[in-house]
Amino acid sequence: MKSKTWFRNLALLVGFAFLYIPILSMVVYSFNNSRLVTVWDTADSPTLKWYRVLFSNEQILSAAWLSIQVAAVTATGAVILGTLAGLVLARFGPFKGRTLLSAMTTAPLVMPEVITGLSLLLLFVSLEQLIGWPQGRGFATIAIAHITFSMAYVTVVVQSRLATFDDSLEEAALDLGARPAKVFFRITLPLILPAILSGWLLAFTLSWDDLVISQFVAGPGSTTLPMVVFSKVRLGVSPDINALATIMVTIVGIGVVLSAFYMRRQERRLALEMQLAKAEKA
Amino acid sequence: MARSQIRQTQQPPIDAWGAGRLGLIFSLLYRFGPPRWSQYVRKNWAGQRLVIGIPYLWLILFFAVPFIIVLKLSFSEVRLAMPPFAPLIEKVSDAAYALNVNLGNYLFLLSDTLYVNSYLYSVKVAAVSTVFCLLIGYPMSYAIARSTPTMRNIWLMLIILPFWTSFLLRVYAWVGLLKTDGLINQFLGMFGLGPFTMMYTDFAVYIGIVYSYLPFMILPLYSNLEKHDLTLLEASADLGAGPVKSFLRITLPLSMPGIIAGSLLVFIPAVGEYVIPSLLGSSDQLMIGRVLSDEFFANRDWPVASAVSIAMLLLLVVPIVLFQRYQNQELAGARK
Numbered sequence: 001m002k003s004k005t006w007f008r009n010l011a012l013l014v015g016f017a018f019l020y021i022p023i024l025s026m027v028v029y030s031f032n033n034s035r036l037v038t039v040w041d042t043a044d045s046p047t048l049k050w051y052r053v054l055f056s057n058e059q060i061l062s063a064a065w066l067s068i069q070v071a072a073v074t075a076t077g078a079v080i081l082g083t084l085a086g087l088v089l090a091r092f093g094p095f096k097g098r099t100l101l102s103a104m105t106t107a108p109l110v111m112p113e114v115i116t117g118l119s120l121l122l123l124f125v126s127l128e129q130l131i132g133w134p135q136g137r138g139f140a141t142i143a144i145a146h147i148t149f150s151m152a153y154v155t156v157v158v159q160s161r162l163a164t165f166d167d168s169l170e171e172a173a174l175d176l177g178a179r180p181a182k183v184f185f186r187i188t189l190p191l192i193l194p195a196i197l198s199g200w201l202l203a204f205t206l207s208w209d210d211l212v213i214s215q216f217v218a219g220p221g222s223t224t225l226p227m228v229v230f231s232k233v234r235l236g237v238s239p240d241i242n243a244l245a246t247i248m249v250t251i252v253g254i255g256v257v258l259s260a261f262y263m264r265r266q267e268r269r270l271a272l273e274m275q276l277a278k279a280e281k282a
Numbered sequence: 283m284a285r286s287q288i289r290q291t292q293q294p295p296i297d298a299w300g301a302g303r304l305g306l307i308f309s310l311l312y313r314f315g316p317p318r319w320s321q322y323v324r325k326n327w328a329g330q331r332l333v334i335g336i337p338y339l340w341l342i343l344f345f346a347v348p349f350i351i352v353l354k355l356s357f358s359e360v361r362l363a364m365p366p367f368a369p370l371i372e373k374v375s376d377a378a379y380a381l382n383v384n385l386g387n388y389l390f391l392l393s394d395t396l397y398v399n400s401y402l403y404s405v406k407v408a409a410v411s412t413v414f415c416l417l418i419g420y421p422m423s424y425a426i427a428r429s430t431p432t433m434r435n436i437w438l439m440l441i442i443l444p445f446w447t448s449f450l451l452r453v454y455a456w457v458g459l460l461k462t463d464g465l466i467n468q469f470l471g472m473f474g475l476g477p478f479t480m481m482y483t484d485f486a487v488y489i490g491i492v493y494s495y496l497p498f499m500i501l502p503l504y505s506n507l508e509k510h511d512l513t514l515l516e517a518s519a520d521l522g523a524g525p526v527k528s529f530l531r532i533t534l535p536l537s538m539p540g541i542i543a544g545s546l547l548v549f550i551p552a553v554g555e556y557v558i559p560s561l562l563g564s565s566d567q568l569m570i571g572r573v574l575s576d577e578f579f580a581n582r583d584w585p586v587a588s589a590v591s592i593a594m595l596l597l598l599v600v601p602i603v604l605f606q607r608y609q610n611q612e613l614a615g616a617r618k
Contacts, residue, residue: 011421022455085337104341112554114571115591119348148344209448233454245451252446
């Protein structure tokens with residue numbers, strides 16, 4: 001048994017080193033004074049030079065602002081559509097066309113991005129020829145494309161959350177005469193709220209991070225942050241990108257830890273309330 | 283009755299830090315319940331069609347119709363597309379024109395070895411990366427599944443955290459590590475080794491894919507390994523089997539569904555990968571995602587790009603169907 005513990009610890013050590021050394025190297029070298037990314041300048045480091053360079057780069061800042069706007073619109077749209085689809089798939093039972101809906105919400109999860117990007121661009125071009133909309137490509141087409149692939153993730157999240165509750169509460173409310181819309185807003189929605197929040201954040205991240213699909217459906221005037229970063233790093237390493245990565249890792253790290261605590265508290269409170277309710281009834 | 287419901291609210295440990303961290307993974311962690319008739323449907327209320335209709339229409343318009351357009355364009359008369367490019371085959375007569383052009387894009391794919399090679403190369407890269415993901419991911423999933431519940435949550439959080447940071451930046455991090463004057467070579471240099479050429483090689487692409495897709499392998503494997511009945515291993519040890527034999531005869535066969543799910547989750551998107559080979563791979567041998575993109579942006583040949591994507595889909599149909607079959611089996615298992 002002793003040797004097995006040793007083996008497990010080794011597996012975890014090697015695995016997490018593999019996952020985190022690249023991220024750590026970016027964080028460390030973002031404070032490096034030297035332009036040569038891999039040469040540590042002991043004399044003048046650590047420095048915030050590259051953060052200043054980053055924040056004085058107009059192109060990166062405007063691209064980041066566009067990306068935030070697209071991601072917020074995407075996340076909101078994807079949450080609305082994905083929640084509806086998840087609700088339908090988890091609660092509406094069999095209906096005509098269910099298989100197709102289910103296939104269309106799972107296929108984008110594994111679909112290579114180049115295919116999704118190409119097909120959406122061809123759609124936008126055809127639509128423009130047919131009905132004159134969208135005129136050119138930009139914010140709207142990027143947002144539509146992002147909503148389409150990220151709503152699939154929201155759907156699965158909501159659907160799997162719904163599957164962990166049976167529908168007895170909803171049925172009880174319906175039996176007591178509540179209308180379906182009221183049942184949804186008073187019972188279903190509060191139950192799946194954590195999933196909807198996760199879904200929103202997930203869709204935001206997916207949109208914020210997407211390069212390939214944006215490259216297909218973006219117009220000349222609309223450059224998202226990943227597009228700027230990609231064109232920069234294709235030419236080689238640049239230290240201000242390390243600074244950008246460090247900022248993003250910090251935000252994500254804080255966010256994940258906070259949400260972990262929050263979710264944990266919510267879950268505990270929910271479980272406690274359920275138990276109390278059951279105890280009261282008994 | 284009351285007790286069973288209380289137990290139902292006690293969720294697997296992963297839920298403690300939030301439902302639905304990652305959709306796809308959670309579909310594996312929380313097996314969907316079987317579809318059931320709910321009162322939502324029995325009451326047949328007025329808004330029902332609307333609720334079904336809105337996401338349905340969106341997906342038809344922005345997911346299904348685009349594929350039909352791609353399919354059509356891959357067979358199509360070239361003039362349908364706007365950008366300038368010469369027709370593949372000139373019009374001889376109406377009939378000949380139609381026939382030739384219809385299959386022309388696909389014949390072109392078959393006739394030029396560039397495309398066939400790219401397909402084979404993409405499959406090779408995806409397959410090798412999947413194997414390495416499995417070799418690294420399996421021991422990690424195993425170790426996580428056998429840790430204490432508190433540690434399990436921390437490990438899982440650490441596995442998922444990189445997901446929330448930019449994929450592009452995580453691939454870019456490897457440029458600094460793999461370069462000839464990069465950190466790995468500096469490290470090896472301290473022992474008098476190297477420098478090795480790692481950037482712009484297949485090795486770099488494998489690293490990039492394994493690194494990016496490792497969590498997709500670990501999470502389904504973990505959700506499988508976590509459910510194993512450990513008394514089976516005790517029984518086999520009691521009966522005199524060593525740890526290796528016990529693993530090969532009990533744990534490995536039981537974890538096959540997790541291995542298959544994880545492998546498909548890595549393999550399918552890896553075949554069409556574009557960013558990783560563009561940043562880390564060589565420009566001599568292109569993966570099919572890059573070929574499609576070049577065909578579209580550089581050559582502006584939309585019909586051929588469409589034909590490439592249809593051919594890529596045909597290549598991926600078998601693994602996708604396999605994956606869906608796996609999910610359906612899981613559904614059938616959950617129903618019992």
